[in-house]
Amino acid sequence: MKRFATAFAIATVLALGIQAAAAQATLKAVKDRGELWCGSNGQLSGFGMPDQQGNWTGFDVDFCRAIAAAIFDDPTKVKFVPLTAANRLTAVQSGEVDVLSRNTTWTMSRDTQLGIDFAAVHYYDGQGFMVRKSQKLSSALELNDATVCVQQGTTTELNLADFFRSNNMSLKTVTFATADEAVKAYEAGRCDAYTTDSSGLYGVRTQLAEPTASMVLPEIISKEPLSPAVRQGDDNWEDIVRWTHYAMVDAEELGVSKTNLAEQMSSANPDIRRLLGVEGQFGESMGLTNDWAARIIKAVGNYGESFERNVGQGSPLKIARGLNALWTKGGLQYGLPIR
Amino acid sequence: MADIARSSAARPSRRHARNIGNLALQVALVAIVLGLIAAAAHNAAVNMAKANIAHGFGFWNNTAGFDISQALVGYSASASTFGRAFWVGLLNTLLVSAVAIVLSTALGFIIGIARLSHNWLVSRLAGGYVELIRNIPLLLQILFWYNAVLKSLPELKGSVTLPFGGFLNNRGLFLPKPVFAPDFSAVVIALAIGVACALALRIWARRRQERTGEQVYLLGPTLALIVGLPFIVFLVAGKPLTFGIPDMGRFNIRGGLEILPEFAALLIALSVYTAAFIAEVVRAGVLAVPAGQTEAAQALGLRSTTTLRLVVVPQAMRMIVPPLTSQYLNLTKNSSLAVAIGYPDLVQVFAGSVLNITGQAVEVIAITMAVYLSISLVTSLLMSLYGRMVAVVER
Known part of the structure; x- marks a missing residue:
């Protein structure tokens, strides 16, 4: 024993x-x-x-x-x-x-x-959209048919498809490897909107050549803890x-x-x-x-x-x-x- | 003496033994390599299981959930699987590579020949092109073309309207999309018949030339067969072809045939870049044909274009094909730089989005590498078959 x-x-x-x-x-x-x-x-x-x-x-x-x-x-x-x-x-x-x-x-x-x-x-956090003010949009629900720039490999990419699908809107995405490239393409006019977590949108907006020409739409389309x-x-x-x-x-x-x-x-x-x-x-x-x-x-x-x-x-x-x-x-x- | 006798008697069997030894060595080497690969795969699987990382290929049939901007086969975020996304990416890679190979070959041959021109300006321009393009990294060129394409194009509202209802803007080039009625198959059949007849005509003309030495000019009849015949059938069948005209929407142009700026930029960059290397390959191949060949052809009274076509190029092709193959392989692999500008090629879609959503890096990268390897091996095979066709037949 x-x-x-x-x-x-x-x-x-x-x-x-x-x-x-x-x-x-x-x-x-x-x-x-x-x-x-x-x-x-x-x-x-x-x-x-x-x-x-x-x-x-x-x-x-x-x-x-x-x-x-x-x-x-x-x-x-x-x-x-x-x-x-x-x-x-x-x-x-x-x-x-x-x-x-x-x-x-x-x-x-x-x-x-x-x-x-x-x-x-x-x-x-939650995902949002940044658009050019000149487009006179007030809601993400007006983005039917729009082209959206997004970074690949993110929940953002999936939420984007989900949001447009669940609202019966059609979507064109251009997917980039890094956020920088996606933002540059948005600035060059390739896309109508850039989407990422809204915290990221605020961060990105300050770095645009013309921060005041873009705005963040009010919708938050996802939960991003x-x-x-x-x-x-x-x-x-x-x-x-x-x-x-x-x-x-x-x-x-x-x-x-x-x-x-x-x-x-x-x-x-x-x-x-x-x-x-x-x-x-x-x-x-x-x-x-x-x-x-x-x-x-x-x-x-x-x-x-x-x-x-x-x-x-x-x-x-x-x-x-x-x-x-x-x-x-x-x-x-x-x-x-x-x- | 006895020694020699013994050794000569032993020679065949010793060689035999050596062959068996070599064979055994090679089998052992292959076994070791395969064993190492298997051990690595097993090790990876065990380690991933230990670290609680999902592994295996079960993800293939799961719903993808993300969008792809250019899909040659039907694809939707909600209904398609990761496997489907793989095929979409692969087709996009093949599309841009195939078109770029055609364009770069055409451009490369023109510039390579131009560089050998006796015209000072033409040869210097071609030389300058080669030196400028091949000394700048491809990635920079891709970014340059992408930004050049995007920045120089107007926004949607200021779209350039093209004839026949096309549009050009920074979202892409939108062309009328051909919509084929069922009757259109008659036109295709007519085209096939036309091509077959043209080929038969050509063979007949060559035989005749070999027999009598008389040349027949076939441009007119060939055109009539290949273009005229299908066109007549087209009219008779009641024009079984309509065009879907692109339509301007609030954000985008809908309908019509769409060519993305990403595709255009990548295509231009790959073609222009690879053409510089192909030009050098062509120049080297032509220069490798001894000058005596040209002189002999001229002494026979052939004109310089005929000399080039009948004497120089066939011999040069033998030198050109192997390095040309390498350039095609490079081009295909370089197309993976598409990821920098958001063209949805295999690497962008599969080794990018799919990898990150599933998190299965080992499997996805292994598949991607296997695909590039297969594409390259198939390209090599086709080119070596072609190389055999143009090889000199020893008589």
Whole structure:
């Protein structure tokens, strides 16, 4: 009996050890190499794009910086890998990137068939249309017979066909490998409309030669929950990515921001104390340090700060919070409790 | 002495042994290569299963759900499968490649011959063309033609109206679409008869020339047979052909035959680019024919066009066909650059949209590579058959 117990204990330790080793694989690899590999857009103003000095900026970029800050306490330890819609999912599968933070819609087939997992909805989006004002359109339902430029390999491409079909309208699509090419073709007059997620439309519009000559139609024709994605099978890594998002949302809910972080460290509010690692072992349970969330807020700020700075009122895009407001303010962003 | 005797006796069997050895080696090599491929495929399947990535070819019959701007066979987003999308993409690749091969060959031969012209200006112009075109990357040329085509064309409202009800704008070239009545088959039959008669006439004329040395000029009778006969039948049958005239809508022109700007740009770029290389191939082939051949032909009193047609070109063709094959293969493979300008070729539709919607990269890329390989092998086969036809028959 004693021998059985010993054997069982050894087997359990072995099994757990192997499991732990597998689970820690991504975090360990990231720590060993000293930088996070982040799949990013590279062409989308406000979300992921290098600025004129070559520094990567944007809402999706901030998310990777937040993960890097949680791990290394240094938001610059990220290598951004620009990915197109076409190669982004393969890049996650093959391990070319540790995390994909590139306006990617969480769909069931992607979640269940591609060997990837989605961490948390970082941005609630929906597909819209951009048209030239000179066409005097007021609704997407007037687009019968129109030619639409679209990027291939996206949910956008499928939603577009669905929308026209379900409204009994005929459609001509011109499909391009990258968003840049599709937008250029729209600008050259090849298409009557350009379609992508409405966040992307705002970003693209600021970069047109004549931003004021185009407008975004009011219809949102799809649900596009944009989420960072990781490889399936490393639950610990998925936790880190997921809780990076929730830490940013929780921080906004609790009023912890980049500017007041120092004073909040000594706050008496138990929620804040747990978030910032003053109380509890929440960071260590993920293989990080307990001040992981404080590091994130120090580096990129809370969810609202990152939003306003990159795509909201502090940016040329001026996107309203809308669905991405906190749940307390009529939006859908709802921080999960850290406890 | 005994040694020699033994070795000479052993020689056939040793050669036999060596042959068997070689054969065994080759079989082993093939087995190893096939084994490696099988192991790689198995490994990929196991790893994908482990990583929870869908694999296999089950996606082929799933509904595609996306639109394709140019489909030679019936296709709709709601009803067609990924497999259908594959065929649409493949046909688009074949269409643009086939037309570009014809155009680039014609243009290449003209420029290659022009480069050999004794006219200073003509030969320098041809030389300049070759140097300019073949030294600029094809992708840039495709983008150039696409932007040049798009930017120079008017918008829908300012469409250029062409004779017989066609339109030209930045959405494409819209031509009246021929609609064939059932009676039109009579015209096709008449055309076939005409062509057959013209060929028979030609064979008769050649035999006669070989026998008597007299030449018969066949241009008139040939035209009468190939054009005149079908035309008469067409009139007799009551003009069984009408045209669907394109119609201007709010956003697009409906009906009619549509040629997309993407297709036009890709076609022009591929033809112009490959023509530069074909021109060099032609020039090399012609120059490889010894000058003595031309001189001998002239000494016999042949005119220079006749010399070219009967003496130089047949011999040059032998040199031209193998490198020409390579150019055709290059052209077909280069057509995959269509993805840059949104022409729905195989790579754009299948290795682009289908791959990304299904996420099955390994399968889709394997199929795509197999298709290009097959197209290239078939092209090579056809060209080597043609090469055998033009080869010198040793007497």
